[in-house]
Amino acid sequence: MRDVVAVRRWFAGLALLDQLHDGDRHLFAEHATWVTLPAGGRLYGEGERGSALWFLVEGEIVLGPASGTGPDTGPDTDGRVDGSRDGGVDGGLEGGVEVGVDGIVRRAVTTPGYPVGWDGLVPPDRYRWDAHATSRTRLLRVDREVIDASCRLDGAFAARLHELLLWLAGGQLRRQHTRLVTGRYDDETDAVAALVALRAEELRVTSPLHRIPGYLRSRPTVADAFRALEVIRDGPDAVEAEIAREALDVLAGVRRELRVYLGLQRVYEAVASAPPDLPPAEVRARSCRALVDLFAHTDHRIAGLDRLPPTPGNVVLCNHLDSHPGNRLPNGFSLILDTHFVSSMILYRTYGRAPVRVVRDSHWHEAGHARYYARLGYVMVPSSEEGPPTAQQRAERYERFVAEASATLRAGVDLVICPEGRPGPTAGSPGRLRLGAFRLAARLDPEPLIVPVAVANFDQRLSRAVLGAVVAEPFRMSAVVADPSDPERVARFVDDDLTPRYRAWVREAAALR
Template identity: 45%
Template sequence: MVTIDTLNELEFFRGLPRSVLGTLADAASIVEPEHNALVARQHDRAIAMFLLLSGHVQFLIDVEGSGSLLVGVGREPGLIIGWSIFRPPYRYTTNVRCEGACRLLRIPHHIVDDLLANDPASGLTLLRRVNQSLAGRLEAERARLLETAGGQEAAPKRMPEPIVQTDLPWTPSSLQSSQVMVDFLNHSQLFEGLEPRMLDWLAHQAIVKTFAPNMELFRQHEIAEFLYLLVDGRVGMSYCDDGGARCVFLRALEGVGDPIGWSALVDPRRYRTSAFAIDVTHAVALPSDSLEKLCDQEPALGLQIMRRILQAIGSRLRFTRVRMVAQRYGAQIQAMRTIIDQAAESLPVTSPLHKIPYLLENRLTLSDAFHALELTREHGDPTERNLAELSLEVLQDVHRELDFYQGLQNAYEAVANAPANLSPEQVRTRSMQAFLALFEPLSWRTAGEDLLPEQPGNIVIMNHLENHMDTMLPNAFRLTLDSHFVSSVILYRCYGEAPVRVVRKPEMGWFGYQQYFDRLDYLYVYPGDVDEEDQDQALTRDSRNRRFIERAAQHLRSGKNLLIAPEGRCSSTEASPGTFRPGAFRLAAAVDPEPLIVPIAVANFDKRLTETTTAAIVFEPFRLSERVRDPNDKAALLDFVDQLQRNYQGYVRQAISLAGRGEKIKARA
C-alpha cells in the first residue's frame, strides 16, 4: 500500500496539496521487477510513470542490426521514468531495464492526465519537476557523449549551409513595435497560440539583442537570466566537462523562433550548455523572472509552456542519443535509421526522410540524400523539419565526403571538358585552381616553402603514394592526389604557374588517362613494352628518349618546373619511397644550363583525405654536379641515386611527423 507519507518522502511530490497526494497515493503501487526485466519498452504506449525507489536502471535504445545501445544509467532515488506520458505521441522513447533488484513507484497515466486537466497549479508543479529530472538525464547523456567523443571539438567540422529566408516579416528594427513582437512570439515554438493578452504582456518584457560572430549568448553553468528566441543568424551550442578542458559541439540552431536557453525555466535555472553566434545573430531575450511570474499567475498557461519545454528537452535528448549511435558504430546510415526509428510514431509514412538511409548507401546518390534533407528542412512539417536539421548535423562527416567527391569530379571535368580552344597551359591552370578548391577545406600541413628557388625552371622530385579507393570516379578514373597537391598548393601558389608533370605512358586500354594527360601536355616516359600509337611505331627507344629530353629541356629553359616521381612504382606512406630510378637525374645532367633539383616528401595521401592530415615538406635544392662529380659515370650516378633514396626514407618520416601534429597550416600565397 502506498501512503501520503510515502509520496512525501520523494522530492517529486513535495509541496502538493494533501488532497492531490491522497489521489495519487490511492492510484499508485509499488512494483519490484525481476533482474533484467523491462520496466518500459521503446515505442510501447506510455501507460504509466515510474519513480525509482531503490536499485539501478539502464536506458537503452534499439539500433537496427546491432541490438541495443546503452545510453544511460539511473541510480538516484526519485528518478522519473516514463516522462512520455506528458507529451505526444505518448510512447516510451527507450527501453528501461532493471539492473539487479529494483523497487519502483508506479502511477497510471490517466491519473496524471486528470490532474493536469483539473488542477493546473499542481500539474505545473509536477511538470516543472519532470523537466528538471529530464534535463538532468540529458546532461548525464551529454557527459557520456563527451566521453566517447574525446578531444576538443568546440566548433563543428562542417555545418549545413544556412537556410536563406527572405520573406519573413520580422527584422530587429521592426520588432521594436509591440504589435510586430506579438506576431513574432505567436510564431515561436514556445508561445504559438497563446491568448493575445498574454502575448502582449510578453512583448513588453522582450528585448532584441545583437550578437557578433563568436560572441557568447551565455556560458555553461551561468545563472540563466534570459530565454532567447532566434530572429535571424545561427547559434552554435557546445557542452564541456566541469573543468572546461574537453568540449563537444552539439548543434547549430537557425530556425526563426527557435528557443535557446530553456534552462531559464528549468531549476536550478543555470545554463546547461554554452551558446555562441556563428553569424551575425539577432535574438529576442525574455527575462526568466518574468516568465516564471507569468507561469505562476496563469498555471494553465504555464502548463502549456512547460509541455513545450519538455518537447524541446526531449528533442535535445533524442539528438544526443543519435550522436552516440553515430560515434559508437561509426555508421551514419545506422544513425539515420535510428533517427527515423525514434520518430516512428509521429513521422508521416509519405515523408521523404524514409528514403534517406537508402540514398546514403551509394556514393552516387549522396547528393540526392542531402538535397532531400535540405528541402525537408525548409518545407516539411514541424517533425520533419526538426528531424531533417538533426540529420544534417549528424551527417556532417558524410557531407564532407560528398564535398570531396564532387571536388574530385570538378577537378577531372576542368581538364576533360576544357574548351577545345584552350592551350595546354591554360588547361593546367584550370586544373590547379580546381585542386586548390579541393584541398582548401581538408586538413594538411606544409613546411620548407622558403627553400623553393626564387625562379621556376627546376626539376622537382617527390615520393609517389598509392591512390586511395575513394579517389576513383564513376568512369574508373583515379586522380593522384599527392602529385596534384605538390603541383597546386606548393608550386602553383609559389610561382603562379602550373608545373609540367612527367608521367608513365598509359598502358593499352587506358584511353581515358591518355586523353587526360594529352590535354595537359604532360611528358611521357615509356617503361617496359608499352605500345605506342600507330604513328609512333617506327620510333626506337633511343629516339623516344632523345625527344623526351629535348621537350623537357625546352620546358626548363622557358622557366617551367617539371614534376617527377623517380620511383618505378607508388607505395604506401609507411613503405615509401620505393626504388628510385636514375631517369630524372640523367635528365638534369643532359640540360644546359643545369637545373636545380628540388626534393619534396609527402605523407598520408594514400589515406582517406577527409579523415586524416596530410603533409608535404620541401628540402634543400641542389644541383646534380654538386653531388656527382661525373654524371656520365653510370656507377657513380647509381650510387648517388641509392643514397638519395635512403635519405628520402628520413624525409618521409619527417613528413609523417609533421602530419601527426594534425593542424592545418596553409602554404604561402
C-alpha cells in the same frame, strides 16, 4: 510601441509551440518585450538565475563558454529588463549547429521561435552557459514572474508548459543518444544509416529520409543527399526535420569531401573541355588555378618552401601515393592528388608557371585518362600494357624522352617526376626509386637542380587527413656522385643514401600538424 497583434500572430505561427494552446501563446504575446543585441552582445552569464524565457526572432545566438569575440554589451529593450540575463544549454537546439572556437564546442541557435534559456526555468534555476549574439539579433522576452504567476493560477497551463520543457530536454537527450550511436561507426554514411534506422518507427513509410543512406553510398549522388536533407530540415514535419539536422551534423566531414569531389570534377572539366585552340601551357595554368581552389577546402601543411630554387626549370621529384577510392570520377578516372598538389600548391603558386609532368600513356580502356592528359602537353612514357620493348625500341623511346624533357627544362619549366613509377601507401613511401630521373639530370647540359618533395596522407580520406608536403634541399647529381655517368654509382647513391633520407622526409610530412 509594441504591436501586440503582430506579436500575437508571430507566436501563433510557431510550430515549435504546438504543445501549447492559443491562450498560452496569447499570454506570451501580451507580456513579451523586444530585445535587440548587437553583434558580440552578451545575452546572459553562466550560473545566473533564470529570470525570463526568450524567443529568437532573427539573428544568431551562440551558447557555450565565453568566447571573447565581442564587447560585453547587454541587450537594448523597450520593456523592463533587470540586471540578470538568461541563456540556454548546449544541446537539443532546433536549427542549431556546432561551432568550434579554440577547440571548444558551442551551439548556434538560428531557428526563429526557438525558446532560449528554458533550462533556467527548472531546478536548479540557473543557466548553464554564457550566450552572445554573433550578428545583430532580435528576441522576444517574457519575464519569469509572468510565467510563474500563470502556473500558480492555472495548473493546466503549468502542465502544458512543463510538457514543452520536457520536449526540449528530450531533444537534448536524443542528440546525446545520437552521438553515442553514431560514435560507434568509423564511416559517417554508416552512422547516418544507423540514425535513420534508429528512428524508423517514427517516420512515414514514404519519408524521403529512407532514401538518404542510398544516396550517400554512391559518390555521384552525395550532393543529392545534402539537397534532400536541407529540404527536409526546413520542412513541416518536426520529427523528420530533427533527424535531418542530426544527420547534417554527422555528415560535416562528408560535406567537406563533397566540396573536394566537386572541385575534382571542375579540375577535370577545366582540362578536358578546354577550347581546342587553347595552348597546353594555358590549359596547365587553368588546371592549376582550379586545383588551388580545390585544395583550399582541405587541411594541408607545407614545410621547406624557402628551399625552392629562385627560378623554375628544375627536375622535381615526388613520391607517389595511392588515390583514395572516393576520388574516382563518374567516368572511372581518378585524379592522383599528390602530384597535383605539388604542381599547383608548391610550384605554380611559387613561380606562377604550371609545370610539366611525366605521365604514362593511357591504357586502351582509359578514355577519361586519355581525354584529360591529351590536353596538358605532358611528357608521356609508354605504359606496361604495351609489353616489353625491344632493345632498339627502348633506346628510341629513351632518346625521345630525353629530348622532350630537356626541351621543357630549357624553356624554364619544372619537370615533375615520380621516380617510383607506381603509387603506394604513405607508410613505407617511397618504394624502390627508378634511376631514369637521375640519369636524365646527369646527362643534361646545363645540369638541372633536383628538388625532392615528400608528400604524405594523400591516400587517406580528406575529411580526416592533414595533407603534408616537405620540400627537401635541392642538389645536382654531379655534387653527390663522383661520376654521374656510372650507372652503378648512381644506383648506390639512390638506394643507399637518397631513399632512406626520402623516407624520413615522408615521415616528417606525415607528422605536420
